[in-house]
Amino acid sequence: MAGRDDTQTRLDAGEAEDTIGYKLRLAQILAFRGFEQRLTDHGRAPRYLGLLSVIRAHPGKPQSRIAEAVALPRSSFVTILDQLSADGLIERRPSTFDRRVNGIWLTPEGETVVAGLMQEAQRYEAEMTRGMSAEDIACGLRVLQKLIDNLS
Amino acid sequence: MAGRDDTQTRLDAGEAEDTIGYKLRLAQILAFRGFEQRLTDHGRAPRYLGLLSVIRAHPGKPQSRIAEAVALPRSSFVTILDQLSADGLIERRPSTFDRRVNGIWLTPEGETVVAGLMQEAQRYEAEMTRGMSAEDIACGLRVLQKLIDNLS
DNA sequence: GCGATTTTGTTTTACATCGAACAGTTCTGC
DNA sequence: GCAGAACTGTTCGATGTAAAACAAAATCGC
Numbered sequence: 390m391a392g393r394d395d396t397q398t399r400l401d402a403g404e405a406e407d408t409i410g411y412k413l414r415l416a417q418i419l420a421f422r423g424f425e426q427r428l429t430d431h432g433r434a435p436r437y438l439g440l441l442s443v444i445r446a447h448p449g450k451p452q453s454r455i456a457e458a459v460a461l462p463r464s465s466f467v468t469i470l471d472q473l474s475a476d477g478l479i480e481r482r483p484s485t486f487d488r489r490v491n492g493i494w495l496t497p498e499g500e501t502v503v504a505g506l507m508q509e510a511q512r513y514e515a516e517m518t519r520g521m522s523a524e525d526i527a528c529g530l531r532v533l534q535k536l537i538d539n540l541s
Numbered sequence: 542m543a544g545r546d547d548t549q550t551r552l553d554a555g556e557a558e559d560t561i562g563y564k565l566r567l568a569q570i571l572a573f574r575g576f577e578q579r580l581t582d583h584g585r586a587p588r589y590l591g592l593l594s595v596i597r598a599h600p601g602k603p604q605s606r607i608a609e610a611v612a613l614p615r616s617s618f619v620t621i622l623d624q625l626s627a628d629g630l631i632e633r634r635p636s637t638f639d640r641r642v643n644g645i646w647l648t649p650e651g652e653t654v655v656a657g658l659m660q661e662a663q664r665y666e667a668e669m670t671r672g673m674s675a676e677d678i679a680c681g682l683r684v685l686q687k688l689i690d691n692l693s
Numbered sequence: 694g695c696g697a698t699t700t701t702g703t704t705t706t707a708c709a710t711c712g713a714a715c716a717g718t719t720c721t722g723c
Numbered sequence: 724g725c726a727g728a729a730c731t732g733t734t735c736g737a738t739g740t741a742a743a744a745c746a747a748a749a750t751c752g753c
Contacts, residue, residue: 394571399609399610399693400592400595400598400599400602400606400607400609400610402591402595402598402608402611403594403595403597403598403599403609404594404598404659405591405594405595405659405662406558406594406595406598407682408662408663409572409582409669409670409678409681409682410572410573410662410665410666410669411562411594412682412685412686412689413565413568413569413572414569414573414591414725415591415611415612415685415689416565416614416685416688416689416692417565417568417601418567418690419612419687419689419693420561420562420566420731421562421687421693422563422567423692424562430686430746434616439557439562439563439566439567441552441557442555442557442558442563443552443554443555443557445555445556446552446553446554446555447552447553447555447600447690448555448560450552451731452731452732453731453732454552454664455552455553456550456618457551457555458552458554458558458576458583459554459556459567460567460570460571461710462710462711462712463731463733464710464711464712464713464732464733464734464735465563465709465710465711466732467732467733467734468710469710470707478670479714487572487718487719487730487731488652488717488718488719489730489731489732490718490731490732491729491731491732494547498580498644499726504658504664506558506696507556510557510562511560513641514560514561514562514564516569516691517562517688517691518687518688518691518720519691520687520691521650521684521687523696525680525683525684526561527613527686528677528681528682528684528686529561529681529684530559530564531677531680532677532678532680532681533561533564533565533567533568535670535672535673536568536571536669536670537564537567537568537571537574538670538687539654539670539671539672540568540571540575540669540670541551541571543730551714552749586726601699603702604701604702605701606703613741614740614742615701615702615703615743616702616703616704616705616740616741616743617739617740617741618702619702619703620739620740621706621739621740639700639748639749640696640747640748641700641701641702641747641748641749642700642702642707642748643701643702
């Protein structure tokens, strides 16, 4: 009778099921895709919202610093900035201190787009965490931060 | 003095910094890449270890069920199975009940490779979570599972 | 039974991402 | 000062991933 019992639930991962690495990846894929697909009419900004939020918090910082913040290789970052720049959301300005670096800035339009998307993100965050206690959410944030620290 | 204060820490994400969505993504990227790069001499298996663990726990299940378990589109899954099959880790066998489906099985070699990599994964898990209490780890697992449930 | 719908695995095509190599600039040690 | 090392942004080639369209097989509604 193999291959027959079609229960409706997702297949578990056996030994890997109780590991942070597995659940972390699965949760992230679902969260990221869900958020992106809910905002298909907003262009490329939703996919790179984290990145844009870093830029907003640190205007004028060099590309490499921002790429490092979101764990992106510098080479990948170039294409992404080209697109966001073509969409009128960000701007590269040559640094006055170091002729190698480009400072990255949000345009006024980028500022409003990011502000609007951050509200969407907060709504999405509420959906993702529905049914969790405030303590659990705080614990989740703490654990994720500790993972990031340990892996950096 | 913009673009000058080069502190050594990672740039924060401003408003997004305290959101699960942002930290979840960053942690997952770091965890996944770190694990993969530590095992460059093990071919493609480390990248697809989660997937292989699902197959091991549910031998003979159709491709679509397994793809769904790890949130992969069926079309992406085909190429991956082709590679894992060429590496001798898995095997497709036509189902006797439904002539559309291929049941997926680990080969004997696949079985030993996955068993070995799962030990590596447990070691990596310990490194990721070093400095965390058992309660925090359990809470992290619970939160991640709840996220997966809410997003499914 | 039988046509319409759904499901499964696949191909095709477009796009996203990464590593390696490169030129221009700055920094370091002396 | 100056040669070598390190850093920044970029290009290029290779690989990974995803959406859409397709054929074969099973299921549903009647």
